[in-house]
Amino acid sequence: MITVIQPGLYTTVQDQGRFGFYGVGFPPSGSMDLYSSAVANILVGNPAHAAVLETTFVGPTLEFERNGRIAVTGATADITIDGVSIQPWTSIEIKKGQVLAFGGISAGVRNYLAISGGIGVQPVMGSRSTYVASNLGGVEGRALLPGDRLEVLADSESHTNRNRFETPEYLRVSPLQHHVIRIVPGLCNYLLDSKSQQLLTAETFTVSTEANRTGYRLTGHQLNFIEREQPFGAGSDPSNVVNLGYPVGSLQAPSGTELICLMRDAVTGGGYATLATVISVDLDILAQMKFPETVSFEAISMEAALQLRAQRGKRLQSLVELIDAVT
Amino acid sequence: MDTYTEFVDGAQASFGGDEFIFVEVATDMDLEATLRVIALTDSVAAAEISGVTDICPAHVSYMLRVDPGIRDPRDLLPILAKIHKQKAKDSKLKIESRIIEMPILYQDPWSHEVLMRFRDRHQDPTLTDLDYCSRINGFSSAPEFIHAHSSRLHIATFVGFMPGNAECYQLVPSEMQLQAPKYVRPRTDTPDRALGFGGAFSTIYPVQGAGGFQLLGRCAAPVYETKKPFGPFEHSTVLPKGGDIFQYRSIEMAEYEDIRSRVKAGTYQYRIGTLEFDLSQFREDPTGYPLTLAEALP
Numbered sequence: 001m002i003t004v005i006q007p008g009l010y011t012t013v014q015d016q017g018r019f020g021f022y023g024v025g026f027p028p029s030g031s032m033d034l035y036s037s038a039v040a041n042i043l044v045g046n047p048a049h050a051a052v053l054e055t056t057f058v059g060p061t062l063e064f065e066r067n068g069r070i071a072v073t074g075a076t077a078d079i080t081i082d083g084v085s086i087q088p089w090t091s092i093e094i095k096k097g098q099v100l101a102f103g104g105i106s107a108g109v110r111n112y113l114a115i116s117g118g119i120g121v122q123p124v125m126g127s128r129s130t131y132v133a134s135n136l137g138g139v140e141g142r143a144l145l146p147g148d149r150l151e152v153l154a155d156s157e158s159h160t161n162r163n164r165f166e167t168p169e170y171l172r173v174s175p176l177q178h179h180v181i182r183i184v185p186g187l188c189n190y191l192l193d194s195k196s197q198q199l200l201t202a203e204t205f206t207v208s209t210e211a212n213r214t215g216y217r218l219t220g221h222q223l224n225f226i227e228r229e230q231p232f233g234a235g236s237d238p239s240n241v242v243n244l245g246y247p248v249g250s251l252q253a254p255s256g257t258e259l260i261c262l263m264r265d266a267v268t269g270g271g272y273a274t275l276a277t278v279i280s281v282d283l284d285i286l287a288q289m290k291f292p293e294t295v296s297f298e299a300i301s302m303e304a305a306l307q308l309r310a311q312r313g314k315r316l317q318s319l320v321e322l323i324d325a326v327t
Numbered sequence: 328m329d330t331y332t333e334f335v336d337g338a339q340a341s342f343g344g345d346e347f348i349f350v351e352v353a354t355d356m357d358l359e360a361t362l363r364v365i366a367l368t369d370s371v372a373a374a375e376i377s378g379v380t381d382i383c384p385a386h387v388s389y390m391l392r393v394d395p396g397i398r399d400p401r402d403l404l405p406i407l408a409k410i411h412k413q414k415a416k417d418s419k420l421k422i423e424s425r426i427i428e429m430p431i432l433y434q435d436p437w438s439h440e441v442l443m444r445f446r447d448r449h450q451d452p453t454l455t456d457l458d459y460c461s462r463i464n465g466f467s468s469a470p471e472f473i474h475a476h477s478s479r480l481h482i483a484t485f486v487g488f489m490p491g492n493a494e495c496y497q498l499v500p501s502e503m504q505l506q507a508p509k510y511v512r513p514r515t516d517t518p519d520r521a522l523g524f525g526g527a528f529s530t531i532y533p534v535q536g537a538g539g540f541q542l543l544g545r546c547a548a549p550v551y552e553t554k555k556p557f558g559p560f561e562h563s564t565v566l567p568k569g570g571d572i573f574q575y576r577s578i579e580m581a582e583y584e585d586i587r588s589r590v591k592a593g594t595y596q597y598r599i600g601t602l603e604f605d606l607s608q609f610r611e612d613p614t615g616y617p618l619t620l621a622e623a624l625p
């Protein structure tokens with residue numbers, strides 16, 4: 001068991017997501033930065049899909065009631081055990097009675113705390129991920145509160161005694177203040193006028209203060225749509241379409257005034273034209289960005305998007321092999 | 328590779344990043360296109376294609392989610408092309424469906440309290456949503472609008488947005504189709520189970536939250552239930568499925584309260600019947616045919 005002394009700003013239980021129910025309106029949820037979440041799990045000997053805690057800006061203060069191993073990845077934050085600083089991206093032993101505390105963040109947004117065994121909340125529809133909008137999963141379908149007690153699943157013996165392991169620098173993520181985010185054009189992109197299609201990849205957009213697990217609003221440039229007779233049932237604005245499915249990571253521009261990138265708690269559909277989709281690898285990067293950081297978009301092919309996805313898988317596999325080699 | 332792939336039936340496919348395929352069957356709302364989407368996605372489901380994790384039909388388009396670790400999403404395009412080709416010849420516009428009665432307290436006090444808080448975001452702040460919808464659809468009073476809305480069936484043509492949400496299109500002759508714009512700016516609050524109306528679509532809000540549809544009333548029975556899995560929620564946390572037909576029955580406060588207490592006790596029984604919906608029969612007799620469907624209610 002872990003007792004929540006302070007919950008932090010917005011801390012939820014997340015795993016790698018809930019699949020198979022998008023068609024009836026359930027987004028995948030899951031860790032916003034799936035890579036960092038998987039690395040934290042691998043460091044403590046869990047499968048990559050085990051449930052972790054995801055923090056937002058200010059992480060929690062937690063008391064551990066049993067010995068185990070932890071790892072914190074993601075944003076750059078000050079983390080302590082009983083007041084002594086610990087290294088991020090590192091497999092660390094924690095003892096019964098010790099208190100883990102998160103301090104301020106200097107880069108990025110979200111930390112991932114993995115605990116050997118994994119958080120043991122009841123899975124809902126195949127996942128432990130919290131989806132707050134529909135009160136589903138995690139701890140009573142909500143963010144943590146003071147006094148919550150989190151069950152930790154039994155960990156496998158082979159990993160409880162593993163050596164302290166530090167993730168090499170090249171396998172960590174480094175949140176920056178500007179990132180190039182790669183997109184695959186498609187969906188209703190043909191509704192943008194040609195000038196706006198160019199503008200989407202030529203200009204810089206700023207992450208707004210409205211950026212959360214559902215969506216990231218990005219401001220900067222007016223986009224314009226081609227003139228056409230609006231389809232029956234679509235609505236009168238040129239950015240309106242008859243309601244359709246929204247991919248996770250898809251970009252839309254209501255009235256052309258700002259971009260919204262749907263994140264892992266996405267609404268699964270709606271009535272705004274979708275313009276392109278952020279590739280899964282770069283959704284992790286966007287998830288660590290905040291106001292007033294900036295992005296520019298680069299259009300890439302499906303081929304390139306799939307290669308980058310495969311490379312992420314290889315990075316995780318190489319971490320597993322590095323750890324196996326030293327333990 | 329081109330951004331868009333066109334199938335033989337005119338549908339257009341493209342990729343939503345490395346995990347999604349989006350297929351636009353039509354751009355205008357049209358029941359024939361909706362039934363085609365249902366037929367196409369049923370065929371995709373029946374093909375049990377490995378790597379396809381989610382099948383998401385919408386009004387006139389659909390989306391598939393693919394796990395690229397299991398299957399390259401590009402491999403699906405020829406498979407979909409084949410399914411579209413098969414279905415292009417298939418002019419049978421019938422679906423197996425359900426009819427479900429939803430008890431509605433129109434002009435309920437909870438929606439009224441919320442809508443009055445957001446008058447500044449409405450097209451006409453001097454009227455309630457119901458009075459506004461009545462007026463712009465040419466009715467002289469709210470009860471006339473309620474009668475037009477509740478006496479005719481509605482078919483779910485898009486299930487999604489949030490769990491339990493189902494946008495429903497009314498089965499009436501086109502000259503009787505009700506319409507209303509969404510709020511000028513969305514509300515930040517809506518009661519759960521509120522009956523909303525926007526564009527040409529009605530929906531029951533599954534949970535409390537933001538929303539932009541005109542608020543007409545509140546349903547006594549839930550469409551989304553996680554805490555007490557009674558009746559239809561024993562097998563699914565959401566009630567509506569694509570193609571379901573809804574009868575919104577206008578009720579009074581006494582019955583509303585009675586149903587609420589039975590829902591809370593887990594003893595409320597939804598009236599649900601099964602039927603076949605035939606678009607060609609609806610087109611031949613859009614007034615009379617839906618009346619025969621209502622007979623399928625137990």
